[in-house]
Amino acid sequence: MIRLPDAVPTLTMRGISKRFAGVQALKDVDVEVYGGEIVALLGENGAGKSTLMKVLGGIHQPDSGEILRDGRPVTIRSVGDSIRLGISFIHQELNVLDNLDIAGNVFLGREPVRGPLRLMDRERMVHETQPYLDQLGLRVPADLPLERLSLAQRQMVEIAKALSLKARVLIMDEPTSSLTLTETARLLSVVQGLRSQGVGVVYISHRLDEVRQIADRVVGLRDGRNAGGLTREEITHERMVRLMVGRDLAPAMVPEARDEPERPDLLTLDRVRTRRYPNQEVSFAVRQGEILGMSGLVGSGRSELAMAIFGVEPPLSGTIRLGAETLEIHSPKDAINKHIYLIPEDRRRSGLIVDMTIRENIALPALDNFASLGLIRRGEEADVTARAAKQLGVKAPGVDFLAKNLSGGNQQKVVIAKWLSLSPKVVIFDEPTRGIDVGAKAEIYVLIRELAKQGVGVLVISSDMEEVLLLSDRVAVMHEGRLTGILDRAECSEEAVMRLAVGG
Numbered sequence: 001m002i003r004l005p006d007a008v009p010t011l012t013m014r015g016i017s018k019r020f021a022g023v024q025a026l027k028d029v030d031v032e033v034y035g036g037e038i039v040a041l042l043g044e045n046g047a048g049k050s051t052l053m054k055v056l057g058g059i060h061q062p063d064s065g066e067i068l069r070d071g072r073p074v075t076i077r078s079v080g081d082s083i084r085l086g087i088s089f090i091h092q093e094l095n096v097l098d099n100l101d102i103a104g105n106v107f108l109g110r111e112p113v114r115g116p117l118r119l120m121d122r123e124r125m126v127h128e129t130q131p132y133l134d135q136l137g138l139r140v141p142a143d144l145p146l147e148r149l150s151l152a153q154r155q156m157v158e159i160a161k162a163l164s165l166k167a168r169v170l171i172m173d174e175p176t177s178s179l180t181l182t183e184t185a186r187l188l189s190v191v192q193g194l195r196s197q198g199v200g201v202v203y204i205s206h207r208l209d210e211v212r213q214i215a216d217r218v219v220g221l222r223d224g225r226n227a228g229g230l231t232r233e234e235i236t237h238e239r240m241v242r243l244m245v246g247r248d249l250a251p252a253m254v255p256e257a258r259d260e261p262e263r264p265d266l267l268t269l270d271r272v273r274t275r276r277y278p279n280q281e282v283s284f285a286v287r288q289g290e291i292l293g294m295s296g297l298v299g300s301g302r303s304e305l306a307m308a309i310f311g312v313e314p315p316l317s318g319t320i321r322l323g324a325e326t327l328e329i330h331s332p333k334d335a336i337n338k339h340i341y342l343i344p345e346d347r348r349r350s351g352l353i354v355d356m357t358i359r360e361n362i363a364l365p366a367l368d369n370f371a372s373l374g375l376i377r378r379g380e381e382a383d384v385t386a387r388a389a390k391q392l393g394v395k396a397p398g399v400d401f402l403a404k405n406l407s408g409g410n411q412q413k414v415v416i417a418k419w420l421s422l423s424p425k426v427v428i429f430d431e432p433t434r435g436i437d438v439g440a441k442a443e444i445y446v447l448i449r450e451l452a453k454q455g456v457g458v459l460v461i462s463s464d465m466e467e468v469l470l471l472s473d474r475v476a477v478m479h480e481g482r483l484t485g486i487l488d489r490a491e492c493s494e495e496a497v498m499r500l501a502v503g504g
């Protein structure tokens with residue numbers, strides 16, 4: 001980017017501090033954003049990225065510091081103030097409303113009206129929303145109810161909303177965390193288009209590849225403070241990691257040489273059909289002590305299979321066996337009784353109870369283990385949960401901290417900790433490291449491998465190709481509800497997986 005010497009930043013944050021009860025989330029943070037540049041904000045889980053952006057978005061009031069827009073001081077007291085200043089915010093946790101349609105979400109709070117009765121002009125909303133959907137490659141009608149969309153598509157709706165607001169500053173807090181390769185590529189090109197129109201973009205992501213692709217500059221945060229920055233020329237994977245973590249990374253991020261003994265089948269699916277793809281039968285087995293990766297495009301039916309195994313949506317037909325035993329799984333409770341656990345994709349919907357503490361969340365499925373004579377043995381429970389949380393490096397002042405006040409990545413760790421504190425036989429991870437920083441990712445990989453070493457059958461559903469290749473002993477690939485192949489470690493390559501993912 002060429003910047004004139006006297007150019008004024010579109011946005012300046014100076015000396016921003018913010019303290020929550022027990023947590024200094026931000027301390028004297030300075031960030032500038034110029035029109036026509038993409039600034040990547042990097043930092044570990046809990047470093048303060050979302051908090052800083054929420055100050056810009058009018059969600060949090062800073063304790064001190066100032067914000068300038070085009071060089072002039074402004075106060076942002078509400079979301080409305082922020083929007084009026086031309087700041088648009090795509091949140092890390094989805095903000096869309098399920099009971100409205102796409103257009104209703106895009107125009108939420110500023111619905112056009114017509115006629116003397118000032119009725120909502122539905123037709124115009126739908127008409128004006130459609131081009132944004134087309135631009136994003138979302139091939140659905142604008143009057144489709146949100147509940148009919150996948151997680152990735154919902155995220156796209158948030159982005160369509162931001163585009164329609166025609167912002168001068170666009171904040172994207174992990175916009176691609178649930179998108180696949182193709183969707184991500186499209187989004188990145190939309191962002192680059194906005195940059196060339198002079199929009200200043202703040203981009204938060206734990207996917208360092210895409211940061212390297214699009215960022216003009218990197219700003220690092222560590223423990224709520226500025227940790228330095230990188231210019232375009234300085235942006236490499238290693239330097240970004242060092243900026244965030246303050247050290248080089250654990251060896252967990254390289255594939256592990258694992259001996260491959262004959263492993264017996266542990267969890268066997270025999271001609272299982274799910275409601276999403278009633279005409280397809282899927283058969284395969286997760287072996288004892290193996291990590292079976294499951295790849296495929298979004299919508300290929302992987303999550304549905306996971307939900308079938310876990311009893312969220314029992315299969316239409318077919319059998320599931322654990323060892324030699326045929327299972328009758330009608331609800332998650334049945335699966336849990338058999339020590340089969342699912343760590344779901346959408347933690348806010350099915351993994352985490354945000355109004356409970358870390359301790360309550362981790363102890364929840366295990367209450368039987370802790371209850372004696374109808375009383376919960378608080379001390380022991382606190383011990384076990386503290387250990388589980390510590391093992392995963394959950395960053396919080398203590399286990400009595402409310403889950404909703406944790407950073408996104410740390411919420412994910414709590415969900416994982418909750419299941420690992422039990423003694424699993426089969427664990428299904430659905431997108432286990434979405435939104436997880438590189439350091440914590442390494443820790444989670446170590447944990448997953450440890451589970452397998454203990455003889456647990458691990459199924460890892462992941463859209464992150466690097467992750468699949470790094471972790472898996474074998475990779476199963478799905479395409480439109482069908483299993484298109486299972487690759488042994490030796491046959492695994494990005495190419496081979498992609499070929500099967502598009503239909504084989």
Ligand SMILES: Nc1ncnc2c1ncn2[C@@H]1O[C@H](COP(=O)(O)OP(=O)(O)OP(=O)(O)O)[C@@H](O)[C@H]1O
Nearest residue numbers: 020025045046047048049050051405406407408409
């Ligand atoms: N409402 C709140 N009350 C108390 N503490 C909070 C609140 N919101 C955030 N925090 C704390 O502030 C710190 C920074 O959190 P923040 O969400 O900004 O991190 P982040 O950098 O966005 O992390 P991630 O990569 O996991 O999304 C964390 O320690 C978090 O627990």
Ligand SMILES: [Mg+2]
Nearest residue numbers: 050092407408
């Ligand atoms: Mg965040």
